[in-house]
Amino acid sequence: MPKPNTLCIGLAGLGTVGGGLIRLLSANADIIERRTGRKITVKRVLVHNLAKKRDCPASLELTDDYTKLTDDPDIDALVEVIGGKDTAKKLIERGLDHGKHIVTANKALLAEEGLPLFQKAKEQDRILRYEASVAGAIPIVQALKESLAANHITSLVGILNGTSNYILSQMTANNLDFATALTDATKMGYAEADPSLDIDGFDCAHKLILLLRLSFGLHYDYQKLPIQGIRNIAALDIALANQLGYHIKLLGQARNTMEVDANGNPLVEAGVFPALVPHSFLLARVDGSFNAIHIKADAAGSLFFHGRGAGDLPTASAVLADLLAVARCEYPNNTGFAQDLPKASLVSADQWKARYYVRVMVADAPGVLRDIAGAMAEQGISMSQVVQHEAQKNGEVPLVLMTHATSQLAMDQAIATIKTSIHPSEIVHFKVLE
């Protein structure tokens, strides 16, 4: 029987984060008790494969039946760090039905199927916390739900995927191409065997959906979010951008237009994409596997957070922050809003305005620059900088244009015109963060 001064938990998942949590609960038991006046004990751990050899205390009781966690009356709270959506969802739903508080790191589940879970937690008056689901040890969930709660959040932009940022940092520092940097990241343990979730922007997109909800109190369908990853970024563009004073970063960005669409739904601008970030921005200086988030709020002004976005102990630190809130018996403040969340509409990506970096590989022949400049002018796009470099491959020249702000639609049309008129062997473009 747990003592009354003990919070008894059921832990689902004994991988990187679950293992880190077990170690941290033991190593930092002193500070946890000083902070809360309570102990936290793990009664039982859900694992997928009971037969697997594990480096964990022999006293730990393992089970492969999730109802042994959800239905145990001794257990006060469940920690879900198994990932995936099926068992995790069943565990959380049944746990809430049995009156358990929930702490989860599952960004995919909360982004794609979060609303009914928040609804159930509300009905059951239970805590459902998820600090570890976005940006690891950075307390961004808490900051948005509580510290900035009296602000209208105007915009946020974040480096939310450590794997992608590690790859881009390596490409930048060592002039590597994408494939080499990815192999490197896999060897270092920063990238999974199947890296798609990270490098194609899906992980970042899951986190962005959560941030959008926490910042604006709006729900948006994950499936409709524009998502672009880093697979097609060339070493050449990283080098050319660097010369111009920018680093290329994979960003999740959201902006509350404070307007509504024709149906009265609040309009937000949101997406995941690689972009040029000026060296003078703190975001440009986020290296390796670190995460960072820059927020603009109407009262607080500009805020920047930087820290470890992944890893066993940083993630376990965030999970434990939530558990300590449960131990302190805080009231549920799950979504950060007292009322249900209205649905948001997304500004059509076509209509987003941004400055652009455009690189065109062209033959070093007369008239080419005139045709390109003509195609831009036709769409009302004005240029802030044009750099023609020395011939690089097959006698072709990388011509780089930096534009003033224009819509994505105008940019796409200018590019289509350039493709038809001068047939460049390659043309790429990226947004520039402002």
Next chain:
Amino acid sequence: MPKPNTLCIGLAGLGTVGGGLIRLLSANADIIERRTGRKITVKRVLVHNLAKKRDCPASLELTDDYTKLTDDPDIDALVEVIGGKDTAKKLIERGLDHGKHIVTANKALLAEEGLPLFQKAKEQDRILRYEASVAGAIPIVQALKESLAANHITSLVGILNGTSNYILSQMTANNLDFATALTDATKMGYAEADPSLDIDGFDCAHKLILLLRLSFGLHYDYQKLPIQGIRNIAALDIALANQLGYHIKLLGQARNTMEVDANGNPLVEAGVFPALVPHSFLLARVDGSFNAIHIKADAAGSLFFHGRGAGDLPTASAVLADLLAVARCEYPNNTGFAQDLPKASLVSADQWKARYYVRVMVADAPGVLRDIAGAMAEQGISMSQVVQHEAQKNGEVPLVLMTHATSQLAMDQAIATIKTSIHPSEIVHFKVLE
């Protein structure tokens, strides 16, 4: 009579922060209600001078009697932003006695006389929150109390005074001397008529005492803290440091040694001083009146926060974060620790180890470098870099030494030897942040 869905407050102080709070409560009433399900209304405002003309809503009821706030049964919570220690302390004590929750921005009061106030809040089971007292809109109090609660904080270092940072940034960017930059800051409204609290490090020291308490759960006497300000920083040192790859910043630093002194008191290293910060550190890139804090924690790793440390709305944002927590009926978690705070001992400043920047103004004569190097060697101090510059004034040469880590005691003794042996016209030294 306030409605049951309304949190009714008494506001003490209608200066920059109090005025900002009134404006923000009105401008952001919508988001406050969405976040908490409650309204916040100001029933009465304490001011020093009732006759003074003010730019505030005519409906606001003013009083110069603080008991009209503390003793009013309609009022749920008091916001104290009058500053100073006398009336503020009486207001908070009497407010707690009458069962009011307290939100304050008063770093001086909490640093110098905080413990009995926390004690009284605990006895009365009331919330005493103070997010606005350190680093303005940066949610550092919340982060340390809750988000990092399961960590042992190893160290923290912060730029905690916007006025000093503005002055140093101006000196760096425009090659100004201190007096000119201070005049400039006063004109811009960044410095008070009496700037001593800011530029001599006292404001930073107040905040450091609060951070030390929040991070380590230890109390330390403000009066014993080593404090050094920025009055004596020369434009020459800023320029020379910059050439070597450093910015000079006023820092508050604290490190938990995790050791105890002879009496069993936990030993911490803490102080306020200007230091050289490598350009590669995010802290070096904190410009103008911004604040920033870098934390190292055993599980979360490295965390960096950057934002507005002062100003009407950024500070009001932090005050409101606390008020919204009161509105959500959170349990008191005032110090961030369940138990009383033990007293800390400070590592003697003599024993601190650091790298040093030393500038000696010397005659350009043979043997001078030998004597200086000899004095350093005698104290076991080894050099990482020596730069002798061109002659600058009166035929004297600034000789700059960068040392490896050494104790302050050894450094002081080496400097005393140099003074006696070669009689330099000037010798200055600063710690280097690592």
